[in-house]
Amino acid sequence: MSTGLRPLTGVFQTPDGSVYANATLSWFRQPRKTLSQGGAVIIDQPVxxxxxxxxxxxxxxxPGLYLVLVRLCDADRHVEVAIPEGDGAFNVADGVGGAAPPLTPELVALARQYRDQALAAQGAAHDSAQAASGSAGAAHDSAQVALQAAGDAGDAVALSASAGASAAAPYAAAAQSSANAASATLLTLGDALLNDLGAFSVDENGDLVVSFAGNTIETIDINAEGDLLMTYEVS
Known part of the structure; x- marks a missing residue:
């Protein structure tokens, strides 16, 4: 199959059957860009x-897809003409009216380019999805580890508090016993003072002298310095 120039033929007529004689038709390559074809660089130049x-x-x-400008008496008109690859002259009438673009080398190259780009985009999207899935899994695992660590810390605090309370309990009980014993001792001393109280007197130095009738505490003396002096007699 040839990839070079293809001769064109065909008759152009008006709707009443008259020939469209001695007319100029402007052919624009689609798409409008410079391309390589048939071993040459084809520039974007209307023919x-x-x-x-x-x-x-x-x-x-x-060969390729063209937009043909036809100048009429009232306005300009455009028509698409697809020229396929092949040998021999091509009748323009066969390429008019919704004909599919011919598979020229440039269209095949463009199709391959777009296919490769689509495959690359698909691969990148797949990789991104895999990376996002891995990140989500790692975040879930981190959350589980954090929850477990928080639970372990709470358990440790509770155990430490319980152990501290257990260790302090004997000391608290001992303190309570000491307080009870001190209270009982004071009560006993008070009772003894009241029971043994005998008489009050002031001596020549102005000191208060208290006499007790019992044989446990004999006297209580307050001297000039305000000190309390107690004399005990043991029977």
């Missing part, structure tokens, strides 16, 4: 082809 007095077009173009 002007003429019809003869019988309305027959002549000329040669590279």
């Amino acid at each position: 002007l082809l003429q019809t003869d007095p019988a309305g027959v077009i002549s000329g040669s173009l590279y």
Whole structure:
């Protein structure tokens, strides 16, 4: 199959059957860009082809999709013409009216380029999804570890508090016993003072002298310095 220029033929007529004679048709390559084809660099340059007095077009173009400008008496019109690859002259009428673009080398290259880009995008999307899934799993594992650590810390605090309370309990009980014993001793001493109280007197030095009738405490003396002096007699 040829990839070079292809000769064109075909008759152009008006709706009443008259030939479209001696007219100029402007051919624009689609898409409008410079490309490589047939071993040459094809620039984005419109091509002007003429019809003869019988309305027959002549000329040669590279296979591809073209937009053809036709100048009419009231306005300009555009028509798409697809020229396929092949040998021999191609009738323009066969490439008009919704014809699919021919599979020219440039279209095949573009299709491969777009396919490769789509495959690359698919691979990148898959990798991103895998990375996101791994990050989500790692975050879940970290949350579980944090929850377990918090639970262990709470248990340790509770155990420490319980152990401290158990260790302090004997000391608290001992303190309570000491307080009870001191209270009982004071009560006993008070009772003894009241029971043995005998008489009060003030001596020549102005000191208060208290006499007790019992044989446990004999006297209580308050001297000039305010000191309390107690004399005990043991029977």
